[in-house]
Amino acid sequence: MKIAVLAGGTSTERDISIVSGAGAAKAFQSKGYDTYFMDVFRGVPDEEAEKAYTFVQNIDDAADAMKAATGQVFAEAKTRREFFGPNVIRLCQEADKVFLALHGANGEDGKVQAAFDLFGINYSGCGYLGSALAMDKGLTKILFNYFGVPTPKGFVINKNDLDKTLSGHGLNLPVVVKPLQGGSSVGVTIARTEYEYKEALETAFEFENRALVEDYIDGREFSVAVIGRKPYPVVEIIVPDGFYDYENKYNGMTREDCPADLPEEKRKEMQQMAVEAADALMIGGYSRMDFIMDREWKIYCLEANTLPGMTPTSLIPQEAAALGISYEELCEILMGFKQERK
DSSP: OEEEEEEOOSSTTHHHHHHHHHHHHHHHHHTTOEEEEEETTTOOOHHHHTTTTSSOOOHHHHHHHHHHTHHHHHHHHTTOOOOSOTTHHHHHHHSSEEEEOOOSTTTSSSHHHHHHHHHTOOBSSOOHHHHHHHHOHHHHHHHHHHTTOOOOOEEEEETTOSOOOSGGGTOOSSEEEEETTOOTTTTOEEEOSHHHHHHHHHHHHTTOSEEEEEEOOOEEEEEEEEETTEEOOOEEEEOSSSOSOHHHHHSSOOEEESSOSOOHHHHHHHHHHHHHHHHHTTOOSEEEEEEEEETTOOEEEEEEESSOOOSTTOHHHHHHHHTTOOHHHHHHHHHTSSOOOO
């Protein structure tokens, strides 16, 4: 069976995507699948594309080449009109299934999924609609509120809005400011003063023209994967300093406890809320929901991730391990090649 693993791309999460993709590609190789790992934006030279599924690719070398090309990719992305690199669509069409290890814009936002639907390409994870809804934090909040999924109060603000005050939207400091469609907590800031709020908006607007501003909830952070409609064990994220931002996600200092130390009723409540959040956003396949629980034990769903990280420190592999599921087996489950355990 032929598997294409797509990673890289042009988002701020490119490097993490490469690590996720390399891990998955090696897992599929170890299981005997004819696997080819490639950068969705850089593509594949004609001579290599001809033999893509006929040799055992050195995944680490491919990943190193992708990382080395990051600067060139970002420079080229400013002027190049076409997103898919040479031979990418062709090799994905030749594959029996494509594992999407893309994170962030142009990968997790439904655009690639929609294109693949039109090209008749079979891929892992959520479809284009659920991906698009979950990627937009403003739409996510609207749908959570409509379907009764508890979430912090918040509003969307545009870069050119003249009125950027909090009072008109019923919020008070402290608040959290996030780029509307970013991932891995890139550009996320907690603002406790008016000056910090202004600075937080400027930081968010460096990434895009819209931002989400929401109530800051002081509490414990958690995450729950949903595979199909089955919630995985709850994992608690314990950050030694600050919050679960990009640096703390990948610096090795953050502790993840799985299963989380929670009363049984709270664990079940959070797992059920994760399933309801996935349903609200029309997410199929698999996803990961992020939560915060305040000091009164009230749980809030913050956002959804439709292509969660698959790095060695990522949360879904840790949740799977708590169920006795290896990384390699998890990759097969996410692709639909192996049945989920009862």
